[in-house]
Amino acid sequence: xxxxxxxxxxxxxxxxxxxxxxxxxxxxxxxPYIAIGRSDEIAALLSDLEATAEGCGTMRFLIGRYxxxxxxxxxxxxxxxxxxxxxxxxxxxxxxxxxxGSGGTGIxxxxxxxxxxxxxxxxxxxxLPKIIARWIDGLSGELAxxxxxxxxxxxSIELGKKIYAVLRDMEDLVGGFDFAHVMSEYYxxxxxxxxxxxxxxxxxLRGEFSTKTEARNALGFSVSVIIDDExxxxxxxxxxxxxxxxxxxxxxxxxxxxxxxxxxxHRISRENNYEKILSMFNDTLQGRAEGLDIIxxxxxxxxxxxxxxxFSYEALRSxxxxxxxxxxxxxxxxxxxxxxxxxxxxxxxxxLGRVTKLYAQNYNWMPRISESEMQQFLGICLDKAxxxxxxxxxxxxxxYMTVLNILMQNENATFADIVGSGVxxxxxxxxxxxxxxxxxSSAASDAASPSFDPDDIVF
Numbered sequence: 026x027x028x029x030x031x032x033x034x035x036x037x038x039x040x041x042x043x044x045x046x047x048x049x050x051x052x053x054x055x056x057p058y059i060a061i062g063r064s065d066e067i068a069a070l071l072s073d074l075e076a077t078a079e080g081c082g083t084m085r086f087l088i089g090r091y092x093x094x095x096x097x098x099x100x101x102x103x104x105x106x107x108x109x110x111x112x113x114x115x116x117x118x119x120x121x122x123x124x125x126g127s128g129g130t131g132i133x134x135x136x137x138x139x140x141x142x143x144x145x146x147x148x149x150x151x152x153l154p155k156i157i158a159r160w161i162d163g164l165s166g167e168l169a170x171x172x173x174x175x176x177x178x179x180x181s182i183e184l185g186k187k188i189y190a191v192l193r194d195m196e197d198l199v200g201g202f203d204f205a206h207v208m209s210e211y212y213x214x215x216x217x218x219x220x221x222x223x224x225x226x227x228x229x230l231r232g233e234f235s236t237k238t239e240a241r242n243a244l245g246f247s248v249s250v251i252i253d254d255e256x257x258x259x260x261x262x263x264x265x266x267x268x269x270x271x272x273x274x275x276x277x278x279x280x281x282x283x284x285x286x287x288x289x290x291h292r293i294s295r296e297n298n299y300e301k302i303l304s305m306f307n308d309t310l311q312g313r314a315e316g317l318d319i320i321x322x323x324x325x326x327x328x329x330x331x332x333x334x335x336f337s338y339e340a341l342r343s344x345x346x347x348x349x350x351x352x353x354x355x356x357x358x359x360x361x362x363x364x365x366x367x368x369x370x371x372x373x374x375x376x377l378g379r380v381t382k383l384y385a386q387n388y389n390w391m392p393r394i395s396e397s398e399m400q401q402f403l404g405i406c407l408d409k410a411x412x413x414x415x416x417x418x419x420x421x422x423x424x425y426m427t428v429l430n431i432l433m434q435n436e437n438a439t440f441a442d443i444v445g446s447g448v449x450x451x452x453x454x455x456x457x458x459x460x461x462x463x464x465x466s467s468a469a470s471d472a473a474s475p476s477f478d479p480d481d482i483v484f
Contacts, residue, residue: 033056039387046380047418047426054148059379060101062372063094066365070320074109077275077318078261082265082309085384086345088328089365092419095322098365099279102320106147106277111318112156112268114261115279117418118286124258124301128295131254132232138261138278139231149386154227155163157208160271164188181216188212198266198483199259203248204230208267210246232257244391257293258301261437265317275316283323287334299338306344306361328362368418375405376418377425385430398440402428403446 034042034055052059060067073083103113116122116137123130134280141150144158154239164187165175173180192205207229215220225243227269232252234240241247252260265276289295302321308314328335336342345362368376377399385391406421431443 034383034386036387038326039383041385043380043384046394046422047430049092049423051100052204053100054305056097056101056104056105059376060097061376061379061472062368063101064364065365066098066360067101067105069363070098071105073236073318074102074275074277075112076104077277077316078109080275082312082314082317083307084309084361085321086328086362087320087322088325088362090417091288093365093367094418095365097418099281099320099322102195103143103147103277106318107143107148109274110145111277112144112264112310113277113279114142114151115281116141117282118280120285122262123286123289123298124280125254125297127254129254132257134250135232135260137249140283144273145163153224153230156268156271156273157211157408158215161188161212163272166207181312184216185212194270195263195267198263200250200256200473201263203250204260204263205375206246206248207244210244233261240394247280260303262314262317266315269316275318277318277320279320279322281322282368284327287323287327287330295333296338299335299341302335303338303340303344304334309366312402325364363484365414370403370407372405373416373418374400376422377469380422380425381429384426388433390433393432394429394440402440 037439038055039058042052042058045052046059059239073085076083087098099115103115108111112338116134118124118134121130122134122137124134125131134296139153141151141157142344143150144152144156147153147155150294161184164184165180168183169175170188173183187208192208194206194231195201195208198204207226211223211226211230214220214226222245225245228234229240229244229248229251234243237248237251240251250256261276261278268276285299286295288300304320305314309317309319326334329336331342335345378396381392381394381399403421408415409416428440428443431438433441
């Protein structure tokens, strides 16, 4: 095994990363350390960030099988976006969280997005009050530099004028008048040290009030709307516009597990959710969502099933289906749909090498496994029926981590003993839904990509 020359990674990040990989869970942090073979997709998504920073709206659909790397790529781009001074917000859909729905399923998605709102200085979420405080403090700093005395009454008046000037721009947007009013009241409470009023304003901004009466009682003033199932997306657009005026480059929204919309059995309810996606798509591409980048993650069935997927909704099918000229496995990452191809054998081998080095660093123990044994392990994985096109990094890494764990904890165990004895189950039952992936997805999966050598990895 080559000497481990990798850059030292903070223990907290590295331990969390390996624990996530071992459990088949997408790491919340540390994703760049195991990013292999997605350079083209990353470049396409980073180009969207640059367009968003210029005030455009963008939207992408990341489509791939379970475990193919959709969620991983989202977390990777989320980290890149924060490093580039974007605000990010992410949520996974579920039966309780949808894009549209009565009984709180729509607003639940908004609340999750706001809860997970993150910035470079608050990467783990919960950044909303810090974002607002940074904005107010930044404006205060500008006034102080101009020569105004921070303790004078004129300072407070001028600061208020600056804040209200920005908020007036929001009033023309749907829901913007009440949004600006609540933000203004938040500033007053912030300036006066009124924590109770600040908390009430934050609750409104987070969509936590069920009725306007409840909101009025808590806020101490009337609002004509509250954020609810029907209008929550309008307030996402307001946030996107506002964070740009606060000095950030834009808002990037990640919505994963969209297959849960495909699983909705009631046709009208399902189509209402697809109508919301259509609204998002039209808004971003027609310039009605300033500084907003939306990335949705789903399976091929969610996109292509003509009975229950997005293609069952004609307005979306006509926008998202492949052109008749998109044949022969040619790469096209400029369109709205990015289909994640299967990693090449060389990339999978490089991934094993990368994980081995990270494991050695985390446990200060050099795994007793050679490059030829790594190749043998990959060969066993690829020998599984259909693995040449269907193998995913998730299932491969989960099994490989098991091998490393057993080797470390059992001094007498060898690679041949573990893999040959069947301790590691290298065969997994395929999900029935995954078996229905379309020919278009298979063609995209076969696209060629550069080879990697694990010894050439540079962090």
